[in-house]
Amino acid sequence: MVTKFKTLDPFMRYSVGFDRLFNELELQSQTTTQNYPPYNVVKGTDSDYRIEIAASGFSEEELDVEVKEDTLTVTGTKNDTTDERHYLHKGISSRNFVRTFTLNPDVVVNGAKLMNGMLVVELEHVIPEEKQPRKIEINQSKGKKSKKTLLTE
Numbered sequence: 001m002v003t004k005f006k007t008l009d010p011f012m013r014y015s016v017g018f019d020r021l022f023n024e025l026e027l028q029s030q031t032t033t034q035n036y037p038p039y040n041v042v043k044g045t046d047s048d049y050r051i052e053i054a055a056s057g058f059s060e061e062e063l064d065v066e067v068k069e070d071t072l073t074v075t076g077t078k079n080d081t082t083d084e085r086h087y088l089h090k091g092i093s094s095r096n097f098v099r100t101f102t103l104n105p106d107v108v109v110n111g112a113k114l115m116n117g118m119l120v121v122e123l124e125h126v127i128p129e130e131k132q133p134r135k136i137e138i139n140q141s142k143g144k145k146s147k148k149t150l151l152t153e
Contacts, residue, residue, distance in 0.1 A: 024102070036097055037076070049123040051101065056117035057094045063119055065112045072101040072109060074119065106131070 040052040053074060055063060064075040076097045103109075103123070110122040 036093065036095070037099065039099065047125045047127075049107075049125070051121040051123065053099065053119040053121070054117065055114065055119040056092055058114075058119075060114050063114065065109075065119075065121060067103070067109050070103050070105055072103055072121065074099045074101075074121070 037054045039054065040050075042050040042052060044050060051072075055076060058076050058078070062077055062079060064073075064077070066073045066075070074097075078094050078096055104125065106125055106127060108124050108126050110124050112119060112121045114120075
């Protein structure tokens with residue numbers, strides 16, 4: 001694969017099976033950056049994460065959180081209400097938005113809550129049993145054939 005990232009080219013030769021990662025980096029560099037609404041990504045423990053999105057002015061009914069494949073999508077849709085107030089300064093935006101986050105396949109969304117104008121999405125990185133480290137026993141062979149055994153824990 002040819003990338004526009006010349007700095008990644010040396011790694012491409014030595015990285016078998018990382019094509020998806022390089023493709024994702026290429027795709028992310030081509031997308032436009034979203035800056036509304038502002039958000040934080042907070043790491044709690046080694047496996048717990050939290051995404052905090054500033055959603056002031058939005059009610060729970062106007063927000064939607066959806067996970068599809070490895071993408072978390074947060075959508076805010078303001079109801080069409082005509083605001084008849086006369087603003088001297090309007091600094092709090094109330095426009096519609098769609099914010100997407102690419103998740104690791106092992107990340108699970110545990111829930112979302114709206115508190116004090118902040119939408120908090122709780123995430124957990126769950127490592128499957130087959131990906132967890134395990135001890136492999138080393139057998140000594142002294143010229144005799146050993147039985148083949150299935151590695152289990």
